[in-house]
Amino acid sequence: MKLLGTNTSPYVRKARLVLLEKNITHTYLIDPPREPGSQVVRANPLARIPALILDDETCVFDSPVIAEYADSLNDTPILIPRNDDLARMRVKRWEALADGIMDSAVVVRNEVLRPAASQDASIITRHTDAVTRALAYCAGQLGEQHWCEGPRISLADLALVSALIYLDLRLPQLNWRAAHPNLAAWFVRMSERESVKTTLAE
Ligand SMILES: N[C@@H](CCC(=O)N[C@@H](CS)C(=O)NCC(=O)O)C(=O)O
The missing domain is CATH 3.40.30.10 (Glutaredoxin)
Known part of the structure; x- marks a missing residue:
């Protein structure tokens, strides 16, 4: 494939x-x-x-x-729980949350790339606010847990780290680490994974 x-x-x-x-x-x-x-x-x-x-x-x-x-x-590892409906929903919800952060960040990025005179400040504010609220929600859900959901890595962690890397790339002024030290600590651990390093290497 x-x-x-x-x-x-x-x-x-x-x-x-x-x-x-x-x-x-x-x-x-x-x-x-x-x-x-x-x-x-x-x-x-x-x-x-x-x-x-x-x-x-x-x-x-x-x-x-x-x-x-x-x-x-394959089952190595299982990233989306298969038998526990609530756990499955929670992982998929993390993914929806991370995807929503990406969606809004892309909107902000595209808007600020337009000539200043044709930018719509209300679009930038609305989507920046959505990202800010979603990050606070992520931080609250993560708390001091090692993984976003459950006892091992899941799609939730992979989706969230992808969203945060995009924020670092396109909206660094958000400075999400300062607002959410628990997310920052989790991000450091995620960044040490070979998979994440591979996608960042290119
Ligand atoms: N909901 C889609 C979003 C995919 C998406 O919007 N991808 C963007 C790139 S970040 C794209 O292909 N945009 C069309 C383009 O760049 O022409 C997904 O999760 O795959």
């Missing part, structure tokens, strides 16, 4: 982390969807990354579907 993406996309990072943590053999191809000749447009009608192309050419999208599909391929 091959994963199409770019190194800055937080959704792609999440998908990559899942594949890497589960040691699933794949090829990672950098393929910005807007570049002429991109395979993404042919594979995914939405022309978005990540797009996971299976050996029979089936295209899997979007990142929550890729994560769920990849997680079903």
Whole structure:
């Protein structure tokens, strides 16, 4: 299988982390969807990354579907609980929260890239506030736990670290570490994982 993406996309990072943590053999191809000749447009009608192309050419999208599909391929480790409905919901909710942070951060980033005269301050404020509230919620849920959910790593941790890396990249002025030292300590531990180091190395 091959994963199409770019190194800055937080959704792609999440998908990559899942594949890497589960040691699933794949090829990672950098393929910005807007570049002429991109395979993404042919594979995914939405022309978005990540797009996971299976050996029979089936295209899997979007990142929550890729994560769920990849997680079903082996048990080492199980990243989305399978038998405990509440635990499963909580992991998926963490993913939704992290994806929502990514969504709002992307909106802010795109808005500030517009010429100053055509920027809409209310959009920037609304989405920055959503990120700020979501981070406070994450910090409250994490507390002093080692992992976001349960006794071992899960998709929740991989989704959250992807969102936070994107904030560092695009909205460093948010300075989330100062507001949430527990998230900062958890992030340091996550950053030591080979999977995270691999996605940051390129
Ligand atoms: N909900 C989707 C979001 C994917 C998404 O929006 N990806 C962006 C890159 S960060 C994209 O491909 N945008 C289209 C473009 O750049 O042309 C997912 O989780 O995979």
